[in-house]
Each structure stands twice: as C-alpha cells, then as structure tokens.
Amino acid sequence: MSAPSVLVVGLGLIGASFALAVRRSGRAREVLGYDAHAESIDIALDRGIIDRGGRLAELAPQADVLMLAVPVLAVRKVLAEIESYLPEHCVITDVGSVKREFDLCVREQIPHRLPYVVPGHPIAGAEKSGVTAAKPDLFAKHNVILTPLSQSLPESIEQVRNLWEGCHAHVVEMPVQRHDEVLAATSHVPHLLAFSLVDTLAKAPDNHDVFHHAAGGFRDFTRIAASDPVMWRDIFVANKAATLAVLDRFSNDLNTLKQAIAAENGDYMIDVFQRARTARNQFARILTQRALDRTSGPRLRVTLAIEKALAGDLYPTGDRVTSHHALILAALADGESQFDSLAQNESVLATTQALQELGVEIHQDDHITRVKGVGSEGFTEPSGDIYVAESSTSLRLLTGLLVSQPFTARLTASKRLEQLSLMPMVAPLKQMNAHIELGPRYSAPVTVHGRNSLHSATVQAGSGGGLERGPLMLAALQAKGVTSIRHLPNTPDHMERWLAYMGAGVVSSIGHVQVAGGGEPLQAKKCQIPGDTLLAGFFAALAILTPGSEVQLHNISMNPTRSALFNVLQRMGALLQVSPGKLFGPEPTANITVRASELSSTHVAEFEAASMVHELPLLIALAAHAQRETTIAGVAVLRDNLSDRLTGLMTALAKLGIQTELHGDVLSVQGGELSGGVISAQNDPVLTIALMLLQCRNDQLVEITEPGDLSGLYPEWPNWSQFGVHIREETV
Numbered sequence: 007m008s009a010p011s012v013l014v015v016g017l018g019l020i021g022a023s024f025a026l027a028v029r030r031s032g033r034a035r036e037v038l039g040y041d042a043h044a045e046s047i048d049i050a051l052d053r054g055i056i057d058r059g060g061r062l063a064e065l066a067p068q069a070d071v072l073m074l075a076v077p078v079l080a081v082r083k084v085l086a087e088i089e090s091y092l093p094e095h096c097v098i099t100d101v102g103s104v105k106r107e108f109d110l111c112v113r114e115q116i117p118h119r120l121p122y123v124v125p126g127h128p129i130a131g132a133e134k135s136g137v138t139a140a141k142p143d144l145f146a147k148h149n150v151i152l153t154p155l156s157q158s159l160p161e162s163i164e165q166v167r168n169l170w171e172g173c174h175a176h177v178v179e180m181p182v183q184r185h186d187e188v189l190a191a192t193s194h195v196p197h198l199l200a201f202s203l204v205d206t207l208a209k210a211p212d213n214h215d216v217f218h219h220a221a222g223g224f225r226d227f228t229r230i231a232a233s234d235p236v237m238w239r240d241i242f243v244a245n246k247a248a249t250l251a252v253l254d255r256f257s258n259d260l261n262t263l264k265q266a267i268a269a270e271n272g273d274y275m276i277d278v279f280q281r282a283r284t285a286r287n288q289f290a291r292i293l294t295q296r297a298l299d300r301t302s303g304p305r306l307r308v309t310l311a312i313e314k315a316l317a318g319d320l321y322p323t324g325d326r327v328t329s330h331h332a333l334i335l336a337a338l339a340d341g342e343s344q345f346d347s348l349a350q351n352e353s354v355l356a357t358t359q360a361l362q363e364l365g366v367e368i369h370q371d372d373h374i375t376r377v378k379g380v381g382s383e384g385f386t387e388p389s390g391d392i393y394v395a396e397s398s399t400s401l402r403l404l405t406g407l408l409v410s411q412p413f414t415a416r417l418t419a420s421k422r423l424e425q426l427s428l429m430p431m432v433a434p435l436k437q438m439n440a441h442i443e444l445g446p447r448y449s450a451p452v453t454v455h456g457r458n459s460l461h462s463a464t465v466q467a468g469s470g471g472g473l474e475r476g477p478l479m480l481a482a483l484q485a486k487g488v489t490s491i492r493h494l495p496n497t498p499d500h501m502e503r504w505l506a507y508m509g510a511g512v513v514s515s516i517g518h519v520q521v522a523g524g525g526e527p528l529q530a531k532k533c534q535i536p537g538d539t540l541l542a543g544f545f546a547a548l549a550i551l552t553p554g555s556e557v558q559l560h561n562i563s564m565n566p567t568r569s570a571l572f573n574v575l576q577r578m579g580a581l582l583q584v585s586p587g588k589l590f591g592p593e594p595t596a597n598i599t600v601r602a603s604e605l606s607s608t609h610v611a612e613f614e615a616a617s618m619v620h621e622l623p624l625l626i627a628l629a630a631h632a633q634r635e636t637t638i639a640g641v642a643v644l645r646d647n648l649s650d651r652l653t654g655l656m657t658a659l660a661k662l663g664i665q666t667e668l669h670g671d672v673l674s675v676q677g678g679e680l681s682g683g684v685i686s687a688q689n690d691p692v693l694t695i696a697l698m699l700l701q702c703r704n705d706q707l708v709e710i711t712e713p714g715d716l717s718g719l720y721p722e723w724p725n726w727s728q729f730g731v732h733i734r735e736e737t738v
Contacts, residue, residue, distance in 0.1 A: 009035040010070030010097075010165065015062070015084055017041040017050050020101045020128065021075025022140035024173065026055045030142050031172030038065045046137045055140055066091035071165060074100040078107050079240040085115050092119075099124045099166045103189055105153045105182040107244035112155075120157040124166040127151045127185065128175060129193075135234045146174035153182045190248035195256065197238055198249070200231040280369050284359045308687075308713040310698040311732040315554030315602070320729065322542045323722060324349040324535035325563045327472075327620070328593060330399050331504045332535060333357050334407060334480065337366045339379035339508060341530030348375040348535050352718035353397035360404055363388040364415075381527050382484050387413035391451070396420050396718070399473060401450060402431055406477025408454040409440040410484040419450035422689070428452065430468025431477055437463045438481055438489065462487030462523065469643065472498035472567075475519065482521035483510060491519050496613040498567045500593075507531065507592035533591035536563035541720060542598065543571050543621045544695050547628055548731060549600040550580050551702040556601045557729075561587060564596035570614040571621040572598065578605045578632060605632035607677065612640030619643050623696035626655050629675035630664045631703060641673045651693050658685035658697055662708065682706030691719040698733070 012034040014025040021041075029037040039056035041047050047059035058065070066072070066088050076084055081100065092098075098119060102108050105125050112123050130148040150170045154163050167177050180188070242249055259278075266274040329349040334357065336343035348354065358368055365386030367378040385407075394400040394417060401419055405428075408415050429448045436442065441455035462485050467475035475493045479501045482489035488511075495517040502519055506512045509529040511522030542562040549555040564572075564584070576582050581603045587595035605628060615622055615638055622644060629636035644652040652673070656666045663681040667674045680700060687694040691714035701708045716723050716733070723733060 009033060010169075011036045011038065011068050012071045012073060012169065013038040013040065013065050013069035014056070014073045014075055015040050015088070016075035017046045017055070017137045018075060019131065019135045019137075019139045019144075021073065022046075022050060022055050022137040023142065023144040024073060024075065024101070024128075025050065026053075026140050026142045027145060027173035028169055029055070029057065031169075033169055033172035034071075036068075038069065040065055041137070049137045050140075053137075053140070055137065062088050063091055067093060069093065069096050071097045071099065071169065074098070074102075077237050077240045078102045078104050078244045081108055081111050082115065085111065089116055089119075095122060097122045097124060097162045097165050099126045101126060101128055102244075103127050103193065103241055104244040105185045109153070109155065109182050120155055121159045122162050123155055124158050124162050125153045125155070125182070126166060126170070127153070127189070128170070130175075131233070135237075143174070145170070148175055150175040150177050151185055152177060152179050153185050154179060186245050186248045187251075190245055190252045194241060194245055194249050195252045197230050197233065198242065198253070201238070204231040276369060277367055280367075281359075281362045283370075284355065284362060284368070307735075308694060308698070308710045308716070309708075309734050310701045311734065312548065312552050312702070312730055313732065314730045316545070316549045316552055316557050316730055317555065318729065319558045319560060320542075320545055321560050322537035322545065322562065323347065323720065325538045325593075326351060326353060326540070327399070327498065327500055328504075328535055328563060329354045330357050330403060331476070331500045332591070333361060333368075333375075333377060334403050335504050335508055335528055336377035336379055336530065337361050337364075337385075338382055338407070338480075338483070338528050339377075339530045340381055340527035341379055343377045343379065343530040344532040345375045345377070346534040347373055349538065350721055352395060352715065353399055356394045356397040356400040357403070360392045360394060360400060363392055379528070379530055382410070383412075385411055387411075388415055391416045391418045393418050394423075394450075396423060396715075398423060398426060399476075401452065402428075402473055402477045403480065405431065405442065405452055405454055406435070406480035408456070409435060409438075409442070409481050410458055410460050411454075411456040413456045415454050415456070417450060417452040417454065424449050424451075426450070431474055434463075434465035434467065434478055434491075435481055437465050438478075438485055440481060460485035460523070462489040464490040465492070467491055467493035469494060472500055476501045479505060479512075479519070479521050482523050485523040487524070488520055488522050491521070493517060493519070494616055496567060496617045498565065498617060498619075500565065503565070503592040531591060534561070536590040536593050536595045537561045538720075539563045539568050539571070540620050540624070540692070540695070543624045544699075545729075545731075546572070546575065546580075546582065546598065546600045547624055547699050548702065550575070550582075550603045550605065550628070551631060551699065553602050556599070559598040559600065561590065561595045562598055563590075564594050566594070567617045568621075569596075570617045571625060574608060574610055574614060574625060575605075575628070577608045578628070578636075579603055580605060605629075605677075607632050607634040607636045610636070610638040610640075612671070615640035616643055620692065623651050623655055623693060624699065626659075626673070626675060627696045627699040630659055630662070630677055630680060630700060632675075632677040634677060636675045636677065638673045638675070640671055641668070642671045650688075651690065651696075654686070654688050654690065654693050655696065658700065661685050662700055662704075680704045680706070680708070682708055684709045684711060686710075686712045687714060688712055689714040691716050695719070 014021045017039050025037050025039055028034045036057045039050050039059045040062055050056045051059055100108055108125050128145050128150045130145050170177050324347040326349045332345055362368055366380055369376045427448045432442050438460050439458055441458055443453040445451050475491050478491050502512055502514045511525055513520040542559045549557045581601035583599045585597045587597050659666050661683040665676040687697055687710055689712045694713040697710050
C-alpha cells in the first residue's frame with residue numbers, strides 16, 4: 007500500500023490532531039488542509055500540522071483520502087461543494103460521533119462512491135477546541151470505531167485503518183446502529199446531563215456559593231460541560247432517536263429513585279448504589295485492561311523487592327474459585343446467603359455484575375456479601391450483552407446457568423478470551439438439549455438461547471477439570487432426571503462440594519459425579535470463604551526462598567483436590583507444617599507454617615498436576631531454585647489456559663539460564679543458578695506471580711514485562727508491603 011495524499015477538511019481539535027499525527031507517522035505522502043476560517047489554515051501551516059493549505063477546488067483533485075472533520079450537520083454542505091473535484095477512487099471517511107446521519111448523507115449524495123466510503127469515529131477529545139489545541143498523541147491508546155458500509159471495499163477499509171493505526175489508535179469495527187446506541191449511552195447522554203446540571207445550578211440565585219464550595223467530584227462530572235456547544239447541538243439532533251431512548255430509561259430510573267428518597271426507602275437505594283458500584287468497579291477494570299492491550303506506548307515492567315525476612319501471621323483473601331461457586335449457587339438458592347471475605351478481584355466482580363444484571367440482589371457491607379437468591383426460575387432477562395472481561399470462570403459458569411432460562415442471553419468477553427475454545431464445554435451441554443452459539447473461533451461471544459427443556463444425559467467433561475464440569479453440573483441441576491458426568495480424576499471438586507452443602511442431590515466418586523435435577527431449591531447459607539490457595543502458595547514460596555523467614559498462613563483452602571502444591575513442597579524439603587483448621591462452608595481449611603528452606607528435586611505425578619492447575623506455575627518456578635532435576639507429569643493441563651502459560655514459563659526459564667525439556671506430557675526442570683534478563687508474562691497476572699519468584703535468590707536483574715493487571719487478580723496487592731514484600735510497577 008503506497009502512502010496516500012490525505013486532505014483534512016476542518017482543522018478543529020480533531021481534524022488538526024489527526025493531520026498532525028498522520029504527518030508525523032509518515033504514513034501519508036502529503037497532508038493537505040482546509041478550513042472555512044483562513045486563519046486556521048495559516049496556524050496549521052505555521053505549526054507544521056499540514057504540508058499545504060488552500061481552496062477546496064485546488065486541494066481536492068490531489069487527495070487519495072478525504073477526512074471530513076466538520077460538524078455532523080455540515081457534512082452535506084461540504085460534500086456538495088467538494089464531490090465534483092475528488093478523484094474517482096478517493097477514499098472518504100469522517101470523525102463524526104453519529105454514524106447514521108453520515109450513512110444517510112453519503113447514500114443520498116454520492117451513491118456511486120459507496121465502495122470508497124468508510125465512516126469512522128475516534129473516541130477521544132478534550133475541552134479545548136480549535137487548531138491551536140491540536141495534539142499529536144490525542145488518539146494514542148484510544149479506540150477508533152469504523153462502521154464500514156456493506157459496499158465498502160476491503161482496500162478502502164484497510165487504507166483508513168492504516169492511517170488511524172499510524173496515530174497509535176486501537177481500531178475496531180461496529181455496525182452503524184450499534185455505534186449510535188452505544189455512544190448515546192456512554193457519551194451523548196452524559197454530556198447532556200452535564201450541560202443540564204451546570205445550567206440549572208448557574209441559574210440559581212446562590213450560584214456563587216454552589217460553585218465556590220463544589221468538590222472534586224463535581225468538577226470531574228461537569229468537566230465535559232465545557233465542550234463545544236454547536237458541535238453537541240448537531241450531535242443531539244443527528245442522534246435524536248438513540249439519545250431519547252436512553253433518556254427515557256434514565257428518566258424512569260431517576261424518577262423511581264426520587265420516589266425512594268421521598269419514601270426513605272433505604273433498601274431500594276442500597277440496591278441501586280450497590281449495582282452502580284459493582285458496574286463502576288468493573289468498568290475501571292475494563293479500562294485498565296484496555297490500556298494493557300495497546301501495543302504502542304511505554305512498556306510496563308514489574309520488580310519484586312523483599313526488604314527483610316518474612317515473619318508473622320498472614321490471612322490471604324478469599325479464594326477466587328470458591329467465591330465464584332458460592333455466588334452462583336447462592337443466586338440459585340431460596341433465601342439470603344451471607345459470605346464473609348468473598349474475593350473482590352476482577353473475575354469475581356464480573357460474576358457479581360452479571361448476576362445483578364440477571365436480577366439478583368447482591369449487597370456488600372464491609373467484608374460481608376449478601377446474596378438474595380431467586381431460585382432457578384427467578385432470573386430476569388438482561389437489558390443487553392453480559393460482559394465478563396477476562397474471566398473464563400464467569401463465562402463458563404454463566405453459560406451453564408443460563409441454558410434453561412426462558413430468555414436468550416449473550417455473553418461477551420475480552421479479545422484474549424476470544425482465543426479460548428469452548429467446544430469441550432458446549433458439546434456435552436448440547437447433549438442435554440442446550441442451544442448455544444459460539445463465536446467464529448468456537449469461543450466467545452456465547453449466545454445462550456433459552457426456553458430449552460433440558461434432559462439428563464451421560465456426558466464427558468473436558469480436560470479443564472473443575473472448570474469444565476462446573477457448567478455441566480449447573481445445567482444438570484435444572485434438567486429432568488439424573489445426569490452422569492465423567493471427568494478427569496483428582497481435579498478440583500468445588501462445585502460438587504457446594505451443591506451437596508446447599509442441599510442438591512449429588513453423588514461423587516473417583517472420576518464420576520451424578521447430579522439429580524428438578525429437586526427442591528438450594529438452601530441459602532452463611533459461611534466464611536477460605537483463603538486463596540494461589541496467594542497462599544505465593545507467600546509460602548517467598549518464605550521458602552527468603553533467608554530467615556517464618557510465616558503462618560491462616561484459614562487456607564485445603565480442599566483435598568487443591569492441597570497437592572503443599573504436599574509436593576514438603577517432599578522437596580520445604581520446612582512446611584500443615585495443621586487442619588475449621589470447615590468454611592463445605593471447604594476444609596488449614597493453618598500452614600512455612601520457614602526458609604533449601605529445595606531438592608522430586609517427581610510430580612500426573613494426578614498431582616491435575617489438582618493444581620492454577621498453582622502449577624509456582625511449582626515450576628520453584629523447581630528452578632531446587633537442586634538437580636525436577637520432573638512434572640501431566641503439564642498439558644496448562645495448555646488449556648488462555649495464554650499458554652507452559653510456553654511462557656519455559657521461555658522465561660531459558661532466558662535466565664535454566665534448562666527445561668518437554669517430553670510428551672512430562673516437563674523436566676534442571677535447577678541451578680539463575681542469570682538476569684528480560685522475560686515476558688504475556689499480560690497474564692497469574693504468570694507474573696510465578697515469574698516474580700525468579701527474582702528471588704538472584705543477584706542479577708530480572709525484568710518482567712507485560713505483567714498484566716495485578717490489581718485485577720489481587721486488588722489488595724499494594725498492601726503486601728506491610729509484610730515486607732514490595733512489588734513495583736514502572737514504565738520504561
């Protein structure tokens with residue numbers, strides 16, 4: 007693709023920033039500029055934003071790409087003026103935030119040019135406007151939405167995409183109608199509310215006091231009211247239908263909330279505020295992950311520093327896997343369940359928000375989470391897609407929950423999760439008469455069609471262990487008769503335990519579980535969630551590798567199918583004592599004392615590897631510190647993970663001078679002296695946790711790049727510094 011000559015019409019903030027970014031990217035042969043105000047052209051020339059300016063009749067014949075950066079309602083006038091001057095194959099695009107209006111305009115005015123039309127919209131901006139506000143990095147790490155027409159040629163789309171990617175933007179595609187609906191909800195209505203609120207307060211007789219004493223929250227919310235009024239007038243006129251639809255929903259909800267305040271209905275207010283807080287926290291996680299997904303910009307690295315020997319009592323947060331099962335089954339129960347210390351990471355947050363969107367009331371008060379169960383028939387149809395972000399656990403369990411509901415629901419996920427094949431889960435569900443559609447790679451998005459009459463069957467769960475049979479057991483619970491599920495032995499059995507604990511008919515044996523469906527509703531429960539096994543394993547490993555350390559880990563989930571890591575560590579010579587604890591719900595717990603130790607080699611059997619899918623990366627990293635060779639059978643279980651953690655671990659170890667070999671399903675790790683180097687965690691925080699162990703007992707610098715969202719995995723990780731464990735994130 008040769009570099010095109012680009013003509014930008016409209017040198018305001020967006021148009022001038024695009025011209026400047028494209029010019030600096032080198033992806034255009036020449037950047038031409040036109041604006042109705044001659045002084046804007048002069049400024050653009052003086053500041054190096056464009057190469058040449060002039061009249062449309064002079065510039066248009068030289069354009070390979072025309073960028074219309076004018077107000078939405080001005081497009082018709084500009085097209086009428088410029089169309090006759092454009093070359094036959096000139097690609098036409100725009101930056102307007104309402105795509106239906108642009109779509110109608112080009113279809114009416116230039117139908118013969120539709121193959122060369124590619125509408126676009128950058129999701130970026132600033133309060134200041136005009137050519138003097140131009141910024142070359144305005145679009146960096148921001149989305150640009152393209153809404154190609156059915157007639158748009160692939161080469162036209164690629165031409166526009168290439169220019170935006172040269173601006174370091176993240177380019178996505180979306181249908182015109184969906185774009186306008188999404189923007190009405192996320193941009194247009196929020197702007198309207200900000201304009202309206204500031205106007206209302208400005209008209210008040212005491213407005214000076216109001217604005218003088220306004221806090222930061224008011225400033226943040228009303229910041230967008232400083233935007234260009236003419237531009238926003240045009241947007242609301244052009245996107246009237248979608249904006250009014252969102253306003254109607256908001257007005258109804260706001261009126262109901264007003265009535266609740268008048269009636270002092272605190273329960274209703276708490277429900278609204280809880281749902282909003284969960285949604286906002288999840289949204290914050292999405293923004294964080296979206297930033298990590300960008301390929302441009304500064305590189306992130308993580309370093310671990312332990313300032314002293316680890317000592318004292320540690321109470322790891324609630325187990326992530328257990329928290330998912332507790333939430334889902336509490337929603338299916340009859341009555342209110344209460345959980346102490348439920349995990350609050352990104353994955354569990356996704357499940358919480360999804361259940362709230364399905365009509366389940368979930369309240370969080372300090373460390374107590376209350377779930378008002380609705381039974382198997384009490385879920386309500388969600389208003390839109392259910393987004394589970396990076397949580398494969400949420401995606402799987404919600405699929406099993408939804409297969410018998412009287413409505414259709416669509417589960418969407420992050421792009422990385424769209425690489426994960428769900429066929430091993432979906433195939434047995436279809437044997438039970440579930441109707442499920444998968445995305446193009448047999449992955450997310452997942453459309454679960456309701457109104458299915460599920461029947462019992464004998465099915466085989468996939469190789470993903472408990473993750474694979476969890477959704478099957480949820481479906482079996484809602485089916486007629488007894489469903490038999492065969493699975494790999496020695497894999498985590500949380501769902502079986504929780505179903506039996508809450509009153510379901512479950513019979514388990516080695517490699518086989520039977521679930522009776524159609525029985526009495528599950529019973530609501532009150533219990534504490536045990537400590538997270540992966541986090542306990544991480545702290546145990548740090549204590550083993552840090553001279554002089556002695557820590558006590560309390561209330562750790564010691565489910566027999568999750569205890570293999572600590573058993574293997576004892577076999578490797580770790581000074582580790584396990585004392586049985588109380589039952590937390592159906593989950594046995596333990597208190598574990600760990601001291602600094604020297605590790606020796608061992609062999610890990612396949613059944614042990616199968617029971618520690620999440621903890622296995624920790625063990626592999628510890629094997630690098632052990633004497634002689636450690637062999638681990640059954641490591642193929644790691645291949646089921648989205649980021650292929652096994653490959654990432656082997657690559658990282660090789661860069662640090664540790665020899666590994668994979669013979670079939672057996673991994674050998676030759677322990678020895680670690681060197682320094684740069685290793686990638688592939689934006690996988692679980693892998694990052696394991697790779698940080700390679701920075702221990704190592705005199706050379708080990709730099710971990712692409713660490714992923716650590717705060718999404720463990721939101722409390724900055725507090726680990728109180729134990730002497732410092733994890734620093736830096737941009738380099």
